[in-house]
Amino acid sequence: MRSQRYPQLPPLDALVAFESAAEHESFARAGEELFLTASAVAYQVKKLESTIGVQLFARHGKGVTLTAKGQEFLLLVKKSLSSLESYVDWIKHGRLAPVKLITQHAIAQLWLQKRLGVYQHNFPDNELEITAVSAVSGNPQDTDIAIGYFQHDPGKNWQCLWKETLIPVASKAYKAVTPVLYQDMNWHDDWRFWQDEKVIAKGGAKMRRSSLYGLILQSVLDGHGAMVGRVSLIKKQLNNGELRPWPSENIQAVESGGYYLYQSPSCKDHVVAMHFCHWLTKLCSEEMRYPPICLIAKKQ
Secondary structure (H helix, E strand, O other): OOOOOOOOOOOHHHHHHHHHHHHHOOHHHHHHHHOOOHHHHHHHHHHHHHHHOOOOEEEEOOEEEEOHHHHHHHHHHHHHHHHHHHHHHHHHHOOOOOEEEEEEHHHHHHHHHHHHHHHHHHOOOOOEEEEEEOOOOOOOOOOOEEEEEEOOOOOOOEEEEEEEEEEEEEEOOOOOOOOEEEEEHHHOOHHHHHOOOHHHHOOOOEEEEEOOHHHHHHHHHOOOOEEEEEOOOOHHHHHOOOEEEOOOOOOOOEEEEEEEEEEOHHHHHOHHHHHHHHHHHHHHHHHOOOOOHHHHHHHO
C-alpha cells in the first residue's frame, strides 16, 4: 500500500527486493537471501516498476539484468537503505562507530582541541577519533574526515573552511641584536614574504627549524625568538597580548593558503560524520568574521 503522507515513495519491501535482485541478477537467488519465493520477489519488483513507471530489469531466459535506469536507481536505493539503517542503529543504541578524523599537529593542538571539546560536551554520544600527522595528503586514506592546510586549492573533494593570514610575531618583551627566527619545516619557508625587511634580512640572523609548530610557538612565547604566526592558530595569544607583530606594528601581514575539509564517500552514510561536518563549517563561518584585535586596529 502506498503511503498517503509520501505518495511518491514505493514500499520498503519492494526496495529491498529490488536491491537484492539487482545484486544477484536473479529473482531466485534474491528469494533465497530474503526467505521468499522467486515469484514473490518478481511480484515486488513488478510492483516497484509500476509505482515509479520505469522498467528496472530486462527479463530473459537466463535471468534478469538491470536497465540503464535500473542501474541509476540501484545506486540511490543502496545509499538510502544504508543511511536509513545507520540512523536506526544510532537511535537504537545511542551511538555509531567513531568518526575518524585526520589533521596536522598544529591544527589539532592549537585550533581543533578546544572546539572539539565544545562539540563533545554538547553531543556526548558522538564519538570522534583524532589522528595528528605532520602533513595531510590531498588524497587521504583510511579516514572519514580530514582537515588540512594547503597553499593552493587541493581539489573538488575539499571544501575551504577559512583562509590563512601570516605575520611575523614575537613576545612583547623580545629584543635581540641578532634575531632568532623560528621556521616550521612542514610549512616551507614562510619567512620569504619578509626577506627584504631590514631587521630580518641583515646578516647574522639565526634560523632555527622544527617540525612541531606548537614547540616553536612555546619557544617564542618564552622570549627566545620570532616566528611566522599563522593568525588563525594564534588568535588567542594575539588578542591577550602574549604575542605582537614583530619587529614592529607596521610589519605587513600576507594571505597565504587556507584550511580545507575533506569528507570521504563513506562519510555521507554516517550520520555523526555529517552532523560534525555541518557543525564545523557553520562554526568556521561564524569565527572568521572576527580577525585578531591587532589586525583590526591596523586596518583602522
